Amino acid sequence: xxxxxxxxxxxxxxxxxxxxxxxxxxxxxxxxxxxxxxxxxxxxxxxxxxxxxxxxxxxxxxxxxxxxxxxxxxxxxxxxxxxxxxxxxx
Amino acid sequence: xxxxxxxxxxxxxxxxxxxxxxxxxxxxxxxxxxxxxxxxxxxxxxxxxxxxxxxxxxxxxxxxxxxxxxxxxxxxxxxxxxxxxxxxxxxxxxxxxxxxxxxxxxxxxxxxxxxxxxxxxxxxxxxxxxxxxxxxxxxxxxxxxxxxxxxxxxxxxxxxxxxxxxxxxxxxxxxxxxxxxxxxxxxxxxxxxxxxxxxxxx
Numbered sequence: 644x645x646x647x648x649x650x651x652x653x654x655x656x657x658x659x660x661x662x663x664x665x666x667x668x669x670x671x672x673x674x675x676x677x678x679x680x681x682x683x684x685x686x687x688x689x690x691x692x693x694x695x696x697x698x699x700x701x702x703x704x705x706x707x708x709x710x711x712x713x714x715x716x717x718x719x720x721x722x723x724x725x726x727x728x729x730x731x732x733x
Numbered sequence: 734x735x736x737x738x739x740x741x742x743x744x745x746x747x748x749x750x751x752x753x754x755x756x757x758x759x760x761x762x763x764x765x766x767x768x769x770x771x772x773x774x775x776x777x778x779x780x781x782x783x784x785x786x787x788x789x790x791x792x793x794x795x796x797x798x799x800x801x802x803x804x805x806x807x808x809x810x811x812x813x814x815x816x817x818x819x820x821x822x823x824x825x826x827x828x829x830x831x832x833x834x835x836x837x838x839x840x841x842x843x844x845x846x847x848x849x850x851x852x853x854x855x856x857x858x859x860x861x862x863x864x865x866x867x868x869x870x871x872x873x874x875x876x877x878x879x880x881x882x883x884x885x886x887x888x889x890x891x892x893x894x895x896x897x898x899x900x901x902x903x904x905x906x907x908x909x910x911x912x913x914x915x916x917x918x919x920x921x922x923x924x925x926x927x928x929x930x931x932x933x934x935x
Contacts, residue, residue, distance in 0.1 A: 656841055660910045688843045688917070690850035694857075695917045696885055699870065701854065702863050703886050709763045713781055717763060718756070720785045721792060726756035 651678050655685055663693045744804060747795050755795075759788055762805065765887055766812045772882045773816040775871055783819060787812040802896050809889065809897040813879055820875055841914060845921030849928060857924070869919040873912055880905055881912035 655675055661667040662675055679686040709717070718727045742761060746754040763784060770783030790811045798807055849857075856862065873881060883894040884905070895905045 656843075656910070656914075660906060660913065663913075684843070684846045687846050687848045687850070690848070691921060692913055692917045694850040695920055696913060698854075698857055698866060698920075699885055699916070700888070702858055702866055703768070709767050709784075713767060713777075713784070714763065716781070717759065717785055717788065721755070721759065721788055723752060723756045723759065726753060 652682065652685055655679075655689075659689065659692060662689070663696060742804065744795075744798065744800065748798070755792065758791070758804075762808050763788070766808065769809070769812055769882055769887065770816055772870060772886065773875075773879060774819060779819055783812060783815045786815045790815070802893070806889070806893045806896050809883060809887070809893075810899075813883070813897055817875075817879070841911065843914065843918065845918050845925065847921045847925035847928065849921060849924035852924065852928075865923045866920070869916050869923070872919060873915055877908050877912035877915065880908040881916075884909050885913070 655678055658667055658671060658675060662672065667675070675689070679689055708714075715727060718724060742758050743751075743754060747758065766787055767780050767784045770780030771777065774780055774783065787808065791808060794811075798804070802810070858866075870878065870881070870886075879898065880894060880900075883889045883897060884891065889897065891902050891905050891909075894900075894909075895902045898905070900908075
């Protein structure tokens with residue numbers, strides 16, 4: 644985050660989520676890529692923010708099922724006991 | 734168009750009181766809703782309360798489901814409300830609707846510039862790394878955490894997240910950015926520390 648590129652560093656933050664999610668137009672993407680090729684701190688912010696989102700998603704997959712005892716109590720509470728032993732239909 | 738089939742679940746059958754269909758709905762969504770509760774409240778018992786209350790509400794109100802959103806978004810909306818109500822009961826100062834703070838840019842400026850992005854995934858997601866990641870999510874303010882959970886963990890679209898939380902898409906985007914930058918700061922501090930330790934050990 645250098646003083647001379649302050650405005651661009653700041654505007655990059657506003658577009659950061661859309662950039663990471665691949666939802667930014669081609670022209671803005673090119674501008675960001677040009678900026679981060681010249682601004683090391685912004686490159687780090689972009690890389691580590693993207694990695695943060697990837698890690699959270701990776702650590703939450705596979706989306707493991709419900710613990711058996713929690714499922715048992717849920718079905719009983721909903722008076723769905725008759726369906727408790729049926730295989731899950733995910 | 735009304736979304737009548739999701740996971741091949743028939744809304745018509747649900748509305749007609751088909752209990753086998755409701756059991757299928759429960760099996761399809763109970764996992765994600767339980768984890769939403771767990772991430773939001775941090776305790777298994779609280780997550781179970783959110784889970785049970787969500788499906789009790791769904792069972793009671795399915796006849797009023799108008800299909801303006803998908804069935805899954807409708808369920809997430811109920812679950813988010815249940816989780817926030819429970820949070821408020823435990824901590825009355827919590828509010829999900831503090832849109833006043835959405836406009837100011839405080840806390841958006843990155844302060845940590847550790848370049849940990851290239852570390853291998855097995856190191857980042859070691860059991861200790863995973864714990865740090867879970868804790869970092871828990872440390873997010875509630876208003877940011879719910880948006881982050883729905884968008885980045887449950888992978889709902891911006892629009893569905895906004896719909897589930899009764900927020901504008903702009904609000905969701907602002908909160909998502911804040912949440913991501915907040916987590917990045919926390920993880921940068923954590924991985925920076927670990928990189929320093931490794932250097933010392935070399």
